[in-house]
Amino acid sequence: MFYGADLRIDGGEFRQNPQGEGNLTTGRLDSRFSGPDIDPLAQRADYDPQASALGSAYVSAFNDYARKDLQLNAGHFDLATPFNQGIYEMHHLPMPQNLQSNVEFRFYESGHMVYAKDASLKQLHDNVADFIHRTSGGDGG
16 A cells, blocks of 8 residues: 555555555554544545544543633633733733733633624624724724
8 A cells, every 4th residue: 555655654644544445544643543534535644533532521621620710711712722822912012012002802702713602793793893983083984
């Protein structure tokens, strides 16, 4: 199966192909895990079946910790974009201190896609409309 490449393949290619015609992808972090190919014609594996098998346990444990122990809300459910890092960076922008008040942010009870929850989408809409109204002289455009 790897003979055409003179047995010179990278990890992603190996994980996509070692199980022959079974259309299975092999785990990267733990090769004992395997899962269905997302794209059987792909040259490299697109995901790690081990992460798919165990990832939900880690996400659930973190969400429980964030909600109960840290008592977080407002975008903290987003594990893809570090919430507090964004706030830190906003407060440390390389700009004169007197312009910091021109930067504002809002919090939403949501994950990465604020618009995926109707209440958060409405809140986002209202906040954007208010921002446009306040910063455009009140005439709406």
